[in-house]
Amino acid sequence: MTMNSAVAEPRGTTREPVLSLKGVSKGFGAVRALTDINLDIYPGEVVAIVGDNGAGKSTLVKILAGVHPQDSGTISFDGVEVSIQTPTASRALGIATVFQDLALCDNLDVVSNLFLGREITRGPSLDEEEMEQRAWSLLRQLSAKIPSVRIAVASLSGGQRQTVAIARSLIGEPSVVILDEPTAALGVAQTAEVLNLVERLRERGLGVLLISHNMADVQAVADRVVVLRLGRNNGDFHVADVSYEEIISAITGATDNVVTRRASAHASAAPASPPESASAPSAAAHAAVAPSEGRLTEPLPDNSTGIDEEID
Numbered sequence: 333m334t335m336n337s338a339v340a341e342p343r344g345t346t347r348e349p350v351l352s353l354k355g356v357s358k359g360f361g362a363v364r365a366l367t368d369i370n371l372d373i374y375p376g377e378v379v380a381i382v383g384d385n386g387a388g389k390s391t392l393v394k395i396l397a398g399v400h401p402q403d404s405g406t407i408s409f410d411g412v413e414v415s416i417q418t419p420t421a422s423r424a425l426g427i428a429t430v431f432q433d434l435a436l437c438d439n440l441d442v443v444s445n446l447f448l449g450r451e452i453t454r455g456p457s458l459d460e461e462e463m464e465q466r467a468w469s470l471l472r473q474l475s476a477k478i479p480s481v482r483i484a485v486a487s488l489s490g491g492q493r494q495t496v497a498i499a500r501s502l503i504g505e506p507s508v509v510i511l512d513e514p515t516a517a518l519g520v521a522q523t524a525e526v527l528n529l530v531e532r533l534r535e536r537g538l539g540v541l542l543i544s545h546n547m548a549d550v551q552a553v554a555d556r557v558v559v560l561r562l563g564r565n566n567g568d569f570h571v572a573d574v575s576y577e578e579i580i581s582a583i584t585g586a587t588d589n590v591v592t593r594r595a596s597a598h599a600s601a602a603p604a605s606p607p608e609s610a611s612a613p614s615a616a617a618h619a620a621v622a623p624s625e626g627r628l629t630e631p632l633p634d635n636s637t638g639i640d641e642e643i644d
């Protein structure tokens with residue numbers, strides 16, 4: 333067993349993390365949901381957060397989304413320590429969170445959903461033409477397969493709805509996008525579409541935090557995978573270097589606090605975690621990452637159109 337809290341750093345870059353958590357803890361009464369979490373996300377990097385049920389993934393997302401304040405520890409954005417007390421504060425910083433429920437208005441069309449709360453006006457009226465043009469421009473940049481921007485989102489597929497929700501998160505021009513289980517309940521083709529979209533977000537230089545139970549998704553799209561176990565860091569790996577089995581071991585606790593693909597400053601700074609007793613892999617962890625789901629059998633379609641416009 334390796335007792336080491338080193339954190340894998342992104343390759344080929346000396347840039348500073350856009351988002352950095354140091355020693356973040358959160359409790360709910362007697363429940364320690366998160367203890368001393370360290371996490372860095374760099375621009376243009378997809379970081380997957382994985383962990384068994386109750387590992388603390390949602391709590392981490394909610395802290396970053398301004399739903400819960402952390403009890404202790406610091407969060408820095410673009411190198412500056414910040415306080416994220418409300419969802420508005422989170423969005424204002426440049427963190428966009430797409431929760432699992434997507435929060436779309438089913439009866440409204442794609443344009444209306446994209447610009448909800450950020451409508452473009454001309455004089456006293458909505459500038460529908462401008463919003464429609466921008467909607468198409470954005471969806472093209474994302475290589476999104478949406479048949480029309482004037483249909484109600486209720487009539488879209490699960491993958492298309494996820495696409496609209498992610499596209500909407502970009503309207504505020506964030507630097508970090510958090511996706512909470514974006515492919516849960518999607519079929520193979522729709523999952524591939526959403527993973528393609530994640531690639532587009534990375535190409536735009538965004539830091540992407542991907543919460544997922546699905547190892548195939550993680551291995552297909554993430555640069556790094558960060559494992560939470562019982563509310564603590566229990567692994568930080570370059571996806572290219574780590575095996576499926578190693579990730580599962582870190583999730584289940586068969587290998588505790590295995591965090592070594594590249595040493596970093598965190599190695600000396602992070603307090604040693606008390607060793608957890610190695611437990612048998614839980615049924616939930618196995619269900620979440622059953623071998624049959626472990627690899628994506630189809631390559632991701634190359635939807636790149638070469639369009640490289642910026643959101644304006």
Ligand SMILES: Nc1ncnc2c1ncn2[C@@H]1O[C@H](COP(=O)(O)OP(=O)(O)OP(=O)(O)O)[C@@H](O)[C@H]1O
Binds near residue numbers: 365
């Ligand atoms: N609002 C809350 N009040 C009390 N306890 C909570 C609250 N939210 C989370 N917890 C507890 O904190 C711990 C971490 O929960 P969290 O939902 O963050 O885990 P998770 O990794 O997202 O799990 P899952 O994959 O099942 O969604 C759990 O023990 C959970 O019961």
